[in-house]
Amino acid sequence: MSKNKFEKIPVGVLGATGMVGQKFILLLAEHPWFELTELAASERSSGNRYEDVVNWKQGAAIPEKARGMVIKPCEPNLKCRIVFSGLDASVATEVEKAFAEKGYWVFSNARNYRMEADVPLMVTEINPDHLELVRHQQRKRRWTGAIVTNPNCSATVLVLSLAPLHRRFGIEAVQVTTFQAISGAGYPGVASLDILGNVIPFISGEEEKIECETQKILGTLEGDSLTLAPFVVSAHANRVPVEEGHLECVSLRFKQRPAIEEVIECWREFKGVPQELQLPSAPLKPVIVFSERDRPQPRIDVWKYNGMSSMVGRVRACSLLHIKYVVLGHNTVRGAAGASVLNAELAVKRGVLD
């Protein structure tokens, strides 16, 4: 299924009515390679026209194409071979498996398969080689489709900033405190009475996901076997009354302490395979460095660079570890739907779906 510039590839969205599903629809509506042909969700929604049943929460209008599409059940008889999954974790295990067994390529945001040894957990700029795990997955699970996952939204934002530094200087320890937007909890998510004028210092399962997913993404693949990155990660996760954009305060220790200027230069030079291949959803730069003393900020900056870059600022020496900084990323774009679409673009470009 290599990309033919005259013929778009039909794709579907599972969980099309949710927060992540809505972002998929926005990103796929005008996609140069993919044609949105199928929408699926729960039995609450299926059988209805999309615009009649979706609780649309995006700033942009529902794309014309999607408005009248009839939502189908999440059953593997959709007319496409690629599906993007924004499914609730309570159903993703069974539904995604059923699709992979029937030969579909599932690009998933759900947590269910992320830490499975034969499932790629990909951030396209960082570990595109992990896509190779799919061959092992297909042999082991005896299916012709595949499941490819992208990380938890906070882990994605963080790891884009870590990867170039780890490669050049060798990270030994990561301490991260997150300030996570409410859109990260789906809809209706956190009750307004809990979050308005408040900070909730607990997000179930989030700290564990940030810690272990970061080690898997920066791990090393040899043959079919992936060795986790050896550094330690300690995370605090907080929910804050912000609509979109996860902000994270990070401190790092390295094998050898780099100068602040070297760290900044390393981020500025960082480019990955999506940039080299000029994939349609690739940001020009995966990491943007801000020099203002009070930036990046979610409300002002979250939509910059199409929501696909991690934005760092306030880079300075840390008196406990070596350096510290803040990083901001769009949780439902780079942290979810945009990451899946970029992974799918790489898979198509590399011809692995053929």
Ligand SMILES: NC(=O)c1ccc[n+]([C@@H]2O[C@H](COP(=O)([O-])OP(=O)(O)OC[C@H]3O[C@@H](n4cnc5c(N)ncnc54)[C@H](OP(=O)(O)O)[C@@H]3O)[C@@H](O)[C@H]2O)c1
């Ligand atoms: N929000 C984020 O920032 C973010 C970031 C990264 C990853 N994720 C992950 O992405 C997934 C979706 O998150 P979200 O925030 O978009 O959640 P959400 O707004 O609650 O949407 C969940 C979607 O799953 C569908 N669904 C629920 N039960 C179903 C069933 N029994 N059968 C078929 N479909 C069913 C819903 O369809 P109906 O509308 O028909 O019920 C809806 O389309 C989750 O696994 C989440 O952990 C979210």
